[in-house]
Ligand code: AMP
């Protein structure tokens with residue numbers, strides 16, 4: 001049976017597997033297709049493309065961009081864009097700088113609560129990864145014994161609107177959609193259930209998206225129905241994936257959500 005997981009992360013962002021390890025795992029799990037959607041980075045493709053060719057795994061281009069709208073974070077998936085696109089490369093570079101400033105603001109907030117993390121420790125991670133964010137800070141907090149788990153770090157300190165949250169310099173949803181379109185790609189709303197604010201969700205649903213993520217890690221079929229209905233009403237494409245992060249989110253397995261062959265080829269027509 002053809003199954004393609006269209007949402008997963010590597011060690012280029014906040015996943016724990018190298019791109020080539022992720023490709024091997026996908027093959028081992030019996031997946032036929034994959035899209036790697038690292039946060040604000042497309043660097044995984046450099047090593048993932050030859051590895052996928054070797055394993056005869058279909059690999060469609062993907063990325064997950066962070067946006068914020070009225071201080072609430074909204075994630076956007078880009079698919080089937082050209083990896084050579086200047087606009088995509090530029091937005092990734094911009095996000096890296098934006099995250100460096102934001103991560104330091106989060107450290108300042110932690111310090112004020114007597115939970116200090118030396119900037120040098122953050123810098124060490126920044127030097128080895130393309131995209132660094134809250135999960136890496138959460139990991140440092142666990143190492144220092146400030147919290148028992150990454151999950152606790154988010155629910156007590158780092159989650160949206162928790163005491164040490166910082167949205168960073170806001171980046172606009174429409175601009176992100178435009179960048180993806182400029183790169184010949186398709187823009188999807190990621191994990192729409194996380195947009196808990198009803199008014200914001202209604203605004204987002206009016207934007208110029210090509211699709212919406214309807215199948216997601218732990219959605220029940222009942223939950224999926226809501227998003228499938230919205231896709232149908234708007235004549236949007238549907239996507240789905242696990243949001244696999246390896247050891248960073250050990251409860252989520254690669255392939256726990258997926259799309260079929262028909263859906264895969266509706267999305268990926270150019271750069272597989
Ligand atoms: P950032 O990119 O820095 O805004 O961090 C967002 C990432 O943190 C998400 O993509 C998830 O991987 C992770 N994350 C968000 N909420 C939680 C949570 N409650 N527990 C663990 N990881 C989370």
Ligand code: ZN
Nearest residue numbers: 009014039245
């Ligand atoms: Zn993540």
Ligand code: FE
Nearest residue numbers: 064075190191
């Ligand atoms: Fe996300």
Ligand code: FE
Nearest residue numbers: 007009064243
């Ligand atoms: Fe994700």
